Amino acid sequence: MINSKTNKRMLQIIPVIDIKAGQVVLARQGKRYCYRLLSTPLCQSSQIDDVINAYLNVSCFTRIYIADLDALMNTGNNHSLINELFCRYPEINFMIDSGSMQPLYTPPQAKQFTAIIATEAIVEKELIELKQQTDNFILSLDFSSQDAPMGDSWLYYSPALWPKQLILMTLSLVGTNSGPDLNKLAHYRQAYPQHEFIAAGGIRGIKDLLQLKTIGIKTALVASALHHGKLSGEDIRQLNGQV
Numbered sequence: 001m002i003n004s005k006t007n008k009r010m011l012q013i014i015p016v017i018d019i020k021a022g023q024v025v026l027a028r029q030g031k032r033y034c035y036r037l038l039s040t041p042l043c044q045s046s047q048i049d050d051v052i053n054a055y056l057n058v059s060c061f062t063r064i065y066i067a068d069l070d071a072l073m074n075t076g077n078n079h080s081l082i083n084e085l086f087c088r089y090p091e092i093n094f095m096i097d098s099g100s101m102q103p104l105y106t107p108p109q110a111k112q113f114t115a116i117i118a119t120e121a122i123v124e125k126e127l128i129e130l131k132q133q134t135d136n137f138i139l140s141l142d143f144s145s146q147d148a149p150m151g152d153s154w155l156y157y158s159p160a161l162w163p164k165q166l167i168l169m170t171l172s173l174v175g176t177n178s179g180p181d182l183n184k185l186a187h188y189r190q191a192y193p194q195h196e197f198i199a200a201g202g203i204r205g206i207k208d209l210l211q212l213k214t215i216g217i218k219t220a221l222v223a224s225a226l227h228h229g230k231l232s233g234e235d236i237r238q239l240n241g242q243v
Contacts, residue, residue, distance in 0.1 A: 010240045015055040016223035019078045020069040040227035059233045063093045071098035079104045119151035140167040165196045173202030186215045205230040
């Protein structure tokens with residue numbers, strides 16, 4: 001059993017899935033129209049259940065991040081496919097980014113779904129209204145492939161409008177095997193200690209994750225490192241003091 005001191009040092013890994021036209025695709029630098037069907041050493045199938053099961057074979061993940069690219073690009077949506085996952089994986093909390101404040105998801109249990117709202121899809125007025133209604137969402141502060149704030153720049157410095165957890169998404173690093181933006185993550189962690197920041201983009205393996213722990217980051221979104229065997233189940237157990 002892990003003691004309470006170990007729990008405080010734990011860093012949660014959240015696998016990432018990007019869906020386009022009902023298939024899982026491999027993200028790179030936010031260039032959504034260029035994403036290819038997923039086929040990696042971890043999973044050679046682009047079927048979402050195969051990808052989820054491949055992740056679960058690595059570790060008993062309890063949260064999975066899903067980006068509905070069709071909804072984000074206004075070319076359709078994958079609501080039906082995602083709704084089916086709630087029944088097949090009742091123990092998983094799906095963090096879903098669909099660009100909507102009122103997504104059409106019907107989980108049997110509220111704990112199965114967390115809405116992700118990205119700065120590229122919301123303006124200050126809408127965020128104020130959302131915050132008045134609920135704190136049960138995560139705001140993603142998205143930085144473009146040129147490392148510029150995406151959307152309303154005011155939102156990046158408005159902690160009164162933020163929920164407890166925020167994602168720092170650096171799209172220029174996604175799928176590049178170049179490491180996370182430690183400076184940006186450290187800045188936000190130090191400037192806004194009352195909030196929890198989730199690292200996203202560029203994470204290569206356990207060394208990067210250990211560095212994130214040293215600057216106080218407790219959660220990280222990971223895809224490429226898992227798919228290419230750079231982060232194993234043993235690494236995750238070691239990271240959290242379970243070996």
